[in-house]
Structures are given as C-alpha cells and as structure tokens.
Amino acid sequence: MALIDIKDLHVSVQGKDILKGISLSIEAGEVHAIMGPNGTGKSTLSNIIAGRDGYDIKSGSVTYDGQDLLAMEPDVRARAGVFLAFQYPVEIPGVSTSAFLKSAINTKRRAEGKPEIDAMEFLKLVKAKNKALGIPDDMIKRPLNVGFSGGEKKRAEVLQMTLLEPRFAVLDETDSGLDIDALKVVSDGVNALRGATRAFLVITHYQRLLNYIVPDHVHVMAGGRIVKSGGKDLAHELEAEGYAKYLAAA
Amino acid sequence: MAASTQTAAAVREVEAYKYGFVTDIESDRAPKGLSEDIVRFISAKKNEPAWMLEWRLKAYRTWLTLADDEPAWAKLHYPKIDYQESYYYAAPKQKPKLNSLDEVDPQLLETYKKLGIPLQEQQILSGVAVDAVFDSVSVATTYKKKLQEMGVIFCPISEAVQTHPELVQKYLGSVVPVADNFFATLNSAVFTDGSFVYIPKGLRCPMELSTYFRINEKNTGQFERTLIIADEGSYVSYLEGCTAPQRDENQLHAAVVELIALDDAEIKYSTVQNWYPGDKDGKGGIYNFVTKRGACRGKNSKIMWTQVETGSAITWKYPSCILQGDNSVGEFYSVAITNNHQQADTGTKMIHLGKNTRSKIISKGISAGKSSNTYRGLVRIQGKADGARNYTQCDSLLIGHTCGAHTVPYIENRNPTAQTEHEATTSKISEDQLFYCLQRGMNTEEAVSLIVNGFCKEVLQTLPMEFAVEAQKLVAISLEGSVG
Numbered sequence A: 001m002a003l004i005d006i007k008d009l010h011v012s013v014q015g016k017d018i019l020k021g022i023s024l025s026i027e028a029g030e031v032h033a034i035m036g037p038n039g040t041g042k043s044t045l046s047n048i049i050a051g052r053d054g055y056d057i058k059s060g061s062v063t064y065d066g067q068d069l070l071a072m073e074p075d076v077r078a079r080a081g082v083f084l085a086f087q088y089p090v091e092i093p094g095v096s097t098s099a100f101l102k103s104a105i106n107t108k109r110r111a112e113g114k115p116e117i118d119a120m121e122f123l124k125l126v127k128a129k130n131k132a133l134g135i136p137d138d139m140i141k142r143p144l145n146v147g148f149s150g151g152e153k154k155r156a157e158v159l160q161m162t163l164l165e166p167r168f169a170v171l172d173e174t175d176s177g178l179d180i181d182a183l184k185v186v187s188d189g190v191n192a193l194r195g196a197t198r199a200f201l202v203i204t205h206y207q208r209l210l211n212y213i214v215p216d217h218v219h220v221m222a223g224g225r226i227v228k229s230g231g232k233d234l235a236h237e238l239e240a241e242g243y244a245k246y247l248a249a250a
Numbered sequence B: 001m002a003a004s005t006q007t008a009a010a011v012r013e014v015e016a017y018k019y020g021f022v023t024d025i026e027s028d029r030a031p032k033g034l035s036e037d038i039v040r041f042i043s044a045k046k047n048e049p050a051w052m053l054e055w056r057l058k059a060y061r062t063w064l065t066l067a068d069d070e071p072a073w074a075k076l077h078y079p080k081i082d083y084q085e086s087y088y089y090a091a092p093k094q095k096p097k098l099n100s101l102d103e104v105d106p107q108l109l110e111t112y113k114k115l116g117i118p119l120q121e122q123q124i125l126s127g128v129a130v131d132a133v134f135d136s137v138s139v140a141t142t143y144k145k146k147l148q149e150m151g152v153i154f155c156p157i158s159e160a161v162q163t164h165p166e167l168v169q170k171y172l173g174s175v176v177p178v179a180d181n182f183f184a185t186l187n188s189a190v191f192t193d194g195s196f197v198y199i200p201k202g203l204r205c206p207m208e209l210s211t212y213f214r215i216n217e218k219n220t221g222q223f224e225r226t227l228i229i230a231d232e233g234s235y236v237s238y239l240e241g242c243t244a245p246q247r248d249e250n251q252l253h254a255a256v257v258e259l260i261a262l263d264d265a266e267i268k269y270s271t272v273q274n275w276y277p278g279d280k281d282g283k284g285g286i287y288n289f290v291t292k293r294g295a296c297r298g299k300n301s302k303i304m305w306t307q308v309e310t311g312s313a314i315t316w317k318y319p320s321c322i323l324q325g326d327n328s329v330g331e332f333y334s335v336a337i338t339n340n341h342q343q344a345d346t347g348t349k350m351i352h353l354g355k356n357t358r359s360k361i362i363s364k365g366i367s368a369g370k371s372s373n374t375y376r377g378l379v380r381i382q383g384k385a386d387g388a389r390n391y392t393q394c395d396s397l398l399i400g401h402t403c404g405a406h407t408v409p410y411i412e413n414r415n416p417t418a419q420t421e422h423e424a425t426t427s428k429i430s431e432d433q434l435f436y437c438l439q440r441g442m443n444t445e446e447a448v449s450l451i452v453n454g455f456c457k458e459v460l461q462t463l464p465m466e467f468a469v470e471a472q473k474l475v476a477i478s479l480e481g482s483v484g
C-alpha cells in the first residue's frame, strides 16, 4: 500500500480550476520530485495535502496510510506525520523560534503519549540539529522567521522537519534562496531522514537539487496535470529542454 | 461648587432625619441602598474608632455631591447603575464545606486543571475541607509569625484600623484622596475590607506576600481597600488576585489600592484579575471600577505595577504613579484581554514631579470576539521635573474582525529638559500564521496561545516566577473559542 495515494484530484480556487486531475502514488521509502512552470499548481497541491482552507475540492481523493487525508483537520494530519516545508514560511513576531520549536515538539510528544521535552534535552537536541544544518544557535532566540533571510527561512523549515521527523514531507521549493553550500547541507539533512518508512515529495525548479537529493521518480506538472513521469534523468532533460513541449500538450 | 455643597448639606439634613441610626446592628446584612445610616452600620459592625467613622461619613457626603460626576469619558457602555439597588454590607458568607473535589463543579475543575493549579490549592479554592497533610491554617500562621518577627505588618485593613491606627490615619487617603473620583469616594465610604501592609525600614521582604494571601483568600470582593507602605530602603512584592476564575454575586466592584514608597523603597504590585466576564452573549459579569495609585514619595523610590486583566464584563482601571521623590521610578506593565462582549478601558497615569524621574509603560491589549479594548494613558511632566523621562509602548493584537482596539495616549510635558517616547502598533493574528502553527501539529487553541503569549511575553516576564506560568495558561483559556 502506498503511503500517500492521490487519485484524480480536481481543485479550484475562486472559480478557477487549478488542479485538473492529479494522480500520484508514493510508497514509503521513496522520494518523488515535481517540476513544472510557475503558476501550474504545485503549491496548491502541497496546500491540499497539508489541509489549508480556501480551496474547493471538486473531486478525487487523497489517502495517507490508508486513511482519508482530506477528512482530517490540518493539525491532525501534522500529528499523523504529514509535514510541509513552506515555499513562503510565515513570520510570527513575538514568538521566539525556540519557543515555537518546543511547542511543536511537545504537541507531537503529547500525541504519542510521551512526556513533554525538558529544557536541557531540548537545547541539546536543537543544538545538535543546528550544527548539522549550519544554523547559528543564536537564530533560534529570534522571533520565528522575522527578519530571517530567504535562505535562513528555508533552513529553519528543514530544522523543523528534522526535529519533527515526519513520515511524509513535502518540500515546496526549499532549495530556492539557498546558496550552494546551504543547498548541500540542507540536502544532507533530508537524506539523513530518508529511510524505509518515510517518503518525500520534493518540489523544485532546479535539477541541481536532485543531484543531492536523488529522486526515485520525477514528475512534470503543467496546466494542473502531471503530464510526464520518469526516472531521475527526466530532470536533466527538463533542464536542457524546458517545458515548452509539455505546455503545448497541457 | 458652592451650590452643590449647599445641596449636599441639605441632603445631609434630610437624610439624617429620615434615616436616624436605626439599622439593627445584630443583622448580618445591611438593608438595601446607601445612606449615612448604612455607613454608620458598616463602621459599627467593624467596631471602628470615631475617626474612621468620620472619615467614612466625609466620604459619603462628598459622594453625594459627585452624583453627576460618575465618569463617562471612558469608552465603556453599560446601563446606568442604581446605587440604591445594591447591598453595601453583608457578613462574609461561609462557603459550604465540601468533602472532596468530586463535589465541585466539573467545569471549574477543568479550568483549574488547565491552569495547572496544584491539587491542594484546588481544594482550598473550591472550599473542600483540607486534611491534615496540608493544613492551610498552620502554614498561614507560620508565615504570619515569620513576618511578624521581621517587623512586617500584614493583616486585614479592618484589623490595622484597630492595631495600628497611627499608620492608617497617616496614610489612608493620602494617595487617593476621599474626593478623588466617584468610585474611589464611594469605596471610601463603604469599603468592607482589604489588606494592609507595612514594611519596616531597610527590610527586603523575603517572601512574596502572595503565597500567604492566596491561601487565605477571603471573600472581600466588592469594595476592597488596600494600603501598602514601604518604609525607607525597604522592598516588597505583593500579588493580588488569582488566576482561578472568581465569581461574585455582586456585580459592582469598586476597589481602591494605595501604595506609598518612601526614600529608596520599592514596591512591586502584581495583579491577576479573572472575575466573571459574563457569558458569550454579554449577559452578566462583573463591573470593575478600580482606583489604584502609588506615590513614590521618597527619593530613589520605585513602584512597579503589573496587571493581567482577563476577567470582568467592564474594566475601568488606571494604576498610576506619582513620581514625587527625585530619581524615583514608575513602571506599568499591562496585559488586558477582552473576548466576547467584554469591555476594558485601562491604562495608567505617570505624574512626574521630581527631578530625573523616570517612567515606563508597556501595554499589551488583546481583543477578540465582539469586545472593545482601550488603552488610556497620561504622562504628565511638571515644570520642576528636570531630566524626566518616559517611554511608552502600546501594542494591540486583534483576533477576528468584530472587535475593537483603541489607544488614547495623552502626553503633557511642561519641562523642556524632559523626554518622552511613544510607540504603538496594531496587528492581527493572520490565517497564515494559524495555518503555519496547525501544520506543525498545534491545535487552534495552542496556536493562539503561543502567538498571544509571545505578544505579551514582556509583561508576563515581570510576574513572580510561579505565577507567570499560570498567567500564560490563563491567557490561553481567556481566548478559548475566539478563533474558528
């Protein structure tokens, strides 16, 4: 059974059809990549998976671990192991990154029936992850994402992912805004999580990321549909040729 | 002025005639309404000396002249209060003793649990007879004895009137004069009880007066009167109130708190107010008209107010500082939360009289539901206050689209060497922020709590440690159901 199974999903926003029949099945242990032109519905798909409001789901289904994902509240999905690294992480003034992280970790622990993390353990854990991701320890004292550079925001997303250890993570253009070194560090973070029980959906515009996070499958999305799927070589092909032929088809 | 004084005198005569002192002193409850007779009744009930009765009567007569001066300038709407429809004295009712927490309203227990109030305290708060393991009376007595040995006077103000009349006479009404304002004058006439604190010279009171106070929480709700005097070089931290929800049959509350800090003395006064706010439709709830003022009378003295206001249907409250002594410091930290139909008009006054006096105002207003939340502040710097400084920061956070937040800061600076700084922000909890938190596994209430607590962190940090944690939870509970 696939960990996540999307079947013929049709979604519109304010009367405009965005997703026009997406089907995608991802097994535990796999990494899938989606590439596609701007405005084609990649973030819309991410948001539908995460459970954001404001979309009109016309038809189709999404199951996660055999459950009807679309029937679950967003926080329930998250606690069940669904994670979205946002394309545009939100600033939360006044809330220190560390307070936010602690709160997120503790909700997960509560859901698992574990006691809350104690302050020392938390600091040790975060420091270790920071080190691996090249995040200065000072950053977590700052309000979440407030005044973070584009790259810092993306690193903070990956930090959250590594702390929460989701079973299924969607990375929506997490590579955008990262410098070359950061790209490698962040990819190492993702790769460290890869394993037989987890799956990833990586959305990117750049083939380069896929040199570091090597996908099992690559999909081309255009005009609200998956118009081509293939192996990791498809990404190279796209980089060389662009989307022109798929746009015509869509 | 003359005309109204005359009227007052005339009224007095008529009243004296009409009401001669006839109320039965044995009765547990004074008849409805307010008159000289009632004032005498209260005073007699408390066995007060003549000077105290005179003081009350003077207040009562003044109050009659203020009949048309009930403050109307605040951004608050409530039906006109008929003061003759209230009861002004009732012997504190013994709460029915319960045998175990099983007999307590489960909803109340749920709230205690959410606040993280320890089991034993839950029992005390809800009136469960406490077993020998934790004998609250003996703990309280131990504290009291310790304090006494250090020379601290900490007792009900009615007791202080008997045991320390010289201190009460000297300081009562010295910060909030009898004629100060409609509600304070009313309180002066009919106050029933409250706390009295005196910290002797040079003593740093080693314990939060809260611990003791909380265990001994009495039903002094309606017209509380508190007087705290910190003698030269002393320090005290006093905590009023309780995070646990407070109910009271009396809708009208009009407390007065006076603080006096002499040379080099410091008073830290923290309040957590969680009186019944009324229901979701705005029915019921306490009207809370409070006059709180501190006088930094001595040089280098300091008064710090921290308030967390989450309860009451109406809050009218401006804890203030009169910075008289040179180099004295006044600080005001406030979190005011309004939800559903609650209305709060709260803030502070900082009156700079002495040289190099400094004041700091940090106000965080959070409004949700259909509530209205106003910050009203005055910073006045008098001509002689050379080098005075003020910093004011007022932040408002809105939840939803149907609430209102207002900021009304007045600055009157009469000294060219003084400096004032004012910053204000208004923000909203956005859908994006909430979704972000949900995506990380928090539920809506946890998300709102996290964001709001972040917003008012600066204020909550000034609370005594163990209380700050409860206050954080209280913030969350007050906003339950405000989103989604």
Ligand SMILES: Nc1ncnc2c1ncn2[C@@H]1O[C@H](COP(=O)(O)OP(=O)(O)OP(=O)(O)O)[C@@H](O)[C@H]1O
Pocket (backbone or CB within 6 Å): A013, A014, A016, A018, A036, A037, A038, A039, A040, A041, A042, A043, A044, A045, A054, A087
């Ligand atoms: N709330 C909305 N109202 C109207 N249009 C919307 C809304 N949200 C998304 N859209 C539209 O839906 C389309 C798909 O947007 P989406 O963000 O999913 O694209 P994307 O593939 O992630 O693009 P990019 O590569 O630029 O991130 C766009 O045309 C966008 O303008």
Ligand SMILES: [Mg+2]
Pocket (backbone or CB within 6 Å): A042, A043, A044, A087, A172, A173
């Ligand atoms: Mg996108």
